[in-house]
Amino acid sequence: DAGITQSPRHKVTETGTPVTLRCHQTENHRYMYWYRQDPGHGLRLIHYSYGVKDTDKGEVSDGYSVSRSKTEDFLLTLESATSSQTSVYFCAISGWFGQPQHFGDGTRLSIL
Amino acid sequence: TQLLEQSPQFLSIQEGENLTVYCNSSSVFSSLQWYRQEPGEGPVLLVTVVTGGEVKKLKRLTFQFGDARKDSSLHITAAQPGDTGLYLCAVLEDDKIIFGKGTRLHILP
Numbered sequence: 215d216a217g218i219t220q221s222p223r224h225k226v227t228e229t230g231t232p233v234t235l236r237c238h239q240t241e242n243h244r245y246m247y248w249y250r251q252d253p254g255h256g257l258r259l260i261h262y263s264y265g266v267k268d269t270d271k272g273e274v275s276d277g278y279s280v281s282r283s284k285t286e287d288f289l290l291t292l293e294s295a296t297s298s299q300t301s302v303y304f305c306a307i308s309g310w311f312g313q314p315q316h317f318g319d320g321t322r323l324s325i326l
Numbered sequence: 327t328q329l330l331e332q333s334p335q336f337l338s339i340q341e342g343e344n345l346t347v348y349c350n351s352s353s354v355f356s357s358l359q360w361y362r363q364e365p366g367e368g369p370v371l372l373v374t375v376v377t378g379g380e381v382k383k384l385k386r387l388t389f390q391f392g393d394a395r396k397d398s399s400l401h402i403t404a405a406q407p408g409d410t411g412l413y414l415c416a417v418l419e420d421d422k423i424i425f426g427k428g429t430r431l432h433i434l435p
Binding site: 218247254255256257258259272273304306311312314315316317318319320 | 367371374414421422427
């Protein structure tokens, strides 16, 4: 398996609180991605990174920010969580954009 | 309009039967990927097809890319309970990574 670790694996929090999800890779891949997966919508790209401090928006970026200060770490932050952000979040990595991706095992986030 | 239409959405069949699932679009793609996702895990890449008409086999799974590179199919021969999962297709379109909503397959023992 590609070395991708997501933390935490599960989190329950309240509306309005900040939340940060972490993705850590040991593969030294250039690209890292954050997706959310919801019933009826499938996997949707939130943000991605193409290098340290280089990030760009995906399809559903509103309400989310990201940071990449090191090659191996990509953080997803919900500044003020809302119930609509309840979802399963997946991190993925690849060598170049659009290349087949390796996914982490996901973080199940519940916003009450 | 969904860029990638996967059908059927759900499929439940008996062990040993054959099945085909589809990934269709009106757009032309340079390549298409198939993933399988099991409960509680992330998607895992099965195959990438890049050439129109290409056929790739992975044990009992046969993947085909349409001649016009607008669609793809996945055929499973003699399905087994271990084939149960969510099958996703994905493409790169205008610098966007697009996933279909998937076909949820359940193989009954």
